[in-house]
Amino acid sequence: MIRGPRFAWTGVFAALVLLFACLVPARAAAMGPIKVANASDLSLPATDTPAGFTARPDRDQLVSLAILRSWFGAHLQSALSHEGFQVGYHGWLDGAGTPDLPFVTYDMYAFGSSRGAQAGQTTMSRLVQGLQTASQDARLPSTTTTWTDGTETFGAGNQPFAVSEVVFQQANVLVIVVAFNQGGTADAISEALRNATTVAVSCETFLKAREAASTRHAGTKPPA
Amino acid sequence: MRCLRCALDYGPEEQFCQRCGRALSRPLGSKPATEKGPSNPQEAQFFYTTTAPPPLQGAAQGTGEPVAWEMPRASGVVAGAPALESTRVGQPAEPSDAFDEFDFPLTAEAIPAAQVPPYTEPDGPPPPPPLDLSAHTGLKLKRATSGLSIGGDGRGVTTEGPALQTKAPVVASHVHEDFFGDGEEDEGSALLPPGSGNARSRGSAFAMPGLSLNSRQDYGTAATRSNRRALPLVLIVLIVILALGGYAYSRQRAYNSDLTNARSLALGGPAQYPAAIAGYNRAIADWPFNSGAKDGLASVLAAENSVKAAEEAAAQQLAQNDATRSAMYDAHMALIQQELASQP
Numbered sequence: 001m002i003r004g005p006r007f008a009w010t011g012v013f014a015a016l017v018l019l020f021a022c023l024v025p026a027r028a029a030a031m032g033p034i035k036v037a038n039a040s041d042l043s044l045p046a047t048d049t050p051a052g053f054t055a056r057p058d059r060d061q062l063v064s065l066a067i068l069r070s071w072f073g074a075h076l077q078s079a080l081s082h083e084g085f086q087v088g089y090h091g092w093l094d095g096a097g098t099p100d101l102p103f104v105t106y107d108m109y110a111f112g113s114s115r116g117a118q119a120g121q122t123t124m125s126r127l128v129q130g131l132q133t134a135s136q137d138a139r140l141p142s143t144t145t146t147w148t149d150g151t152e153t154f155g156a157g158n159q160p161f162a163v164s165e166v167v168f169q170q171a172n173v174l175v176i177v178v179a180f181n182q183g184g185t186a187d188a189i190s191e192a193l194r195n196a197t198t199v200a201v202s203c204e205t206f207l208k209a210r211e212a213a214s215t216r217h218a219g220t221k222p223p224a
Numbered sequence: 225m226r227c228l229r230c231a232l233d234y235g236p237e238e239q240f241c242q243r244c245g246r247a248l249s250r251p252l253g254s255k256p257a258t259e260k261g262p263s264n265p266q267e268a269q270f271f272y273t274t275t276a277p278p279p280l281q282g283a284a285q286g287t288g289e290p291v292a293w294e295m296p297r298a299s300g301v302v303a304g305a306p307a308l309e310s311t312r313v314g315q316p317a318e319p320s321d322a323f324d325e326f327d328f329p330l331t332a333e334a335i336p337a338a339q340v341p342p343y344t345e346p347d348g349p350p351p352p353p354p355l356d357l358s359a360h361t362g363l364k365l366k367r368a369t370s371g372l373s374i375g376g377d378g379r380g381v382t383t384e385g386p387a388l389q390t391k392a393p394v395v396a397s398h399v400h401e402d403f404f405g406d407g408e409e410d411e412g413s414a415l416l417p418p419g420s421g422n423a424r425s426r427g428s429a430f431a432m433p434g435l436s437l438n439s440r441q442d443y444g445t446a447a448t449r450s451n452r453r454a455l456p457l458v459l460i461v462l463i464v465i466l467a468l469g470g471y472a473y474s475r476q477r478a479y480n481s482d483l484t485n486a487r488s489l490a491l492g493g494p495a496q497y498p499a500a501i502a503g504y505n506r507a508i509a510d511w512p513f514n515s516g517a518k519d520g521l522a523s524v525l526a527a528e529n530s531v532k533a534a535e536e537a538a539a540q541q542l543a544q545n546d547a548t549r550s551a552m553y554d555a556h557m558a559l560i561q562q563e564l565a566s567q568p
Contacts, residue, residue, distance in 0.1 A: 071557065073564050094549070103549050126567075127560050154548075154555035161552045180552045 033113060033172040034207060035214040039063065042089035042108035042173070048206040050198045053093040053104065063088030063107065072127065079123050084116030085109055095195060100182045102191060104199045107176040108207070118143070120174045121167055128165050133193070139201045144168035148193055150184040160184030164192035166200040170207040177203060225250060479511030483520065490524045494531040500524045 036042060039062040049055055061067070065085065069077035088109035095102030111117040121143070130149025137144075147165045154161055162181040169175070179196035181188040225234045225248035227241035234241070234248055241248055486503030489496040504521035508514045 072560070076564065097545070101545050101548050101552075103553075105553065127563060129559060129563065152552075152555060152559060154551040161555070163556055178556065180549065180556065182548065182552065 033214065034110070034170070034210045036087060036110040036173070039087040039089045041210070042087070042110060044091055044093075044106065044203060044206055048202050049093065050202045052096050053195075053199070056092040056094055059092035061090040063090050063109065076123065076127075080109070080120055083119040083123065084112030085120065086112060093199060100188055100191065102179065102181050102195055104177060104179045104195050106178075106199055106203055107174075108203065109174045109176075111172045111174065114169070114172050117169045117172045117174045121145075121169045124174065124176055125167055128167065130163065130165070137197045137201055140166070140197070140204055141168045141170060144200070146193070146196070148189050150186075150189045153184075162188035162192040164189065164196040166196045168200065168204065170204055171211050173207055175200065175203050175207070475510050479507050479514060479517070482507035482510055483514075483517050486517070486524075487520055490520060490527075494528065497524055497528040497531070501528070 043060065044055070046055060064087065065077055065081055067090075068080055068085070068088075086109075088107060091106045091108075093104045093106070095104065109117070109120060111120055125145060128145075128147045129152070130147040133146045133148055136146060145167050147163075149163045149165075150160065152161055152163055153159060160183060162184060164179045166177040167175070177196045177200040179192040179194075179199065181192040181195070225236060225238050226232070227234070227244060227246060228249050229246055230241050230243045232241060232243060238248055240246065482503050486500045486507060489500035489503055492500070501521060501524055504517050504524060507517035508521065511517075
């Protein structure tokens with residue numbers, strides 16, 4: 001008499017767990033991949049450009065496999081192609097006109113699937129210089145990785161500049177945000193990290209909106 | 225008798241001034257010392273005819289013998305031209321305008337040659353041969369047909385016929401002179417009819433149609449004519465003044481309008497500076513007294529230059545910033561590529 005109700009409660013709990021396990025993949029499948037017809041679909045629109053930044057369309061660039069080859073070499077190009085790379089977009093945002101000359105670049109690469117984007121994130125993470133940090137904005141996906149580096153230099157005088165890089169994946173799109181700040185001080189690094197996070201959040205918001213729009217279109221059946 | 229020019233008195237018998245050779249004037253109310261009868265037509269025929277005086281015989285050779293007139297030949301030479309006889313070579317020439325207005329009544333009746341008796345030169349030395357200085361100077365008087373020529377230096381006048389010399393004392397005063405010293409030439413004739421009054425009114429006795437000899441009438445007529453001419457001129461001047469005033473008023477109003485507009489545009493900021501400059505330039509073109517517009521234009525140009533300089537500096541700074549950012553990005557990409565190259 002006593003063991004009967006105990007087994008009953010255990011059975012109900014197990015049934016609920018199975019039901020949840022079945023529902024979660026169904027929800028994920030309902031979101032679907034972000035549809036990217038061409039590279040310009042990955043351009044951050046002006047409405048999603050964060051405050052304090054100015055788009056530089058003259059420095060934007062459509063990314064193809066050929067471009068990737070010229071940037072990262074044939075090996076990385078073949079790897080990304082194998083992972084289902086379709087198209088990409090390279091954007092440039094100028095920061096405030098402060099003496100440290102902050103600016104941010106973002107790259108959005110569309111893959112054939114989320115798994116391909118995840119593999120691409122792993123591939124691109126190998127190229128990142130600097131130290132990986134634990135600080136992460138709550139609005140970014142849990143798979144986001146962040147790096148900072150204050151040792152890079154430029155110019156004939158080897159002037160230092162700070163770099164902060166944020167890499168995350170949203171659905172089938174891989175996002176790489178790199179923030180630059182002149183100067184190698186801790187303030188410059190913090191400023192670069194802040195700028196990179198800000199732009200990454202904007203990109204994530206933009207991609208979520210694109211993802212939702214793609215899901216709605218996928219659920220709508222064309223008229224007979 | 226009195227010479228009005230030299231202010232010398234002479235006896236009643238004298239007819240010409242011994243100093244200047246001009247005809248003497250009778251005092252007012254006096255009668256001529258000798259009443260002249262009717263002129264001998266043979267003596268005066270050359271004064272009233274258009275027939276040219278006959279050339280003197282033997283005068284050119286300087287024989288000194290009495291000369292006789294030949295038959296006058298029809299020509300355009302005025303018979304009364306001896307007015308210039310009083311002038312000699314070496315003496316200052318009288319105003320040449322005198323030859324344009326001879327007062328002699330010119331008749332078209334030519335005296336028949338048969339009625340002209342031979343002229344006998346009066347006692348005395350033969351007249352000198354006529355001199356034609358035109359051959360040396362190349363200058364002629366206005367009326368060449370009068371047979372007169374004058375030296376280029378104006379020192380002497382000669383006539384072509386000696387008859388003019390012989391009759392010169394009678395007609396010497398025909399030369400227009402300032403007889404009264406009032407700056408006006410006397411147009412009267414020395415051929416005074418008996419009791420013709422003073423020299424100023426003598427001209428009326430020889431008045432001819434188209435030749436006004438009365439100076440006072442001329443003065444009045446000229447004054448009236450001058451007044452008649454002056455009225456339209458005054459009206460024209462007034463109209464011109466009014467037109468210019470109206471034009472100036474309109475231009476001044478346009479200047480004020482353009483200046484006000486340009487000033488308001490200049491206050492509108494750098495974007496309005498080109499329009500303000502154009503307005504100031506229009507205002508400057510509108511009115512010559514445009515110091516205000518010029519000052520405004522200078523201030524706007526200075527402001528525009530400063531704005532342009534600031535823009536250029538900003539552009540240069542922006543370009544420098546772009547170059548710096550590009551250098552940072554290139555350095556970052558170069559580092560990645562270097563890392564890729566180092567990987568196996």
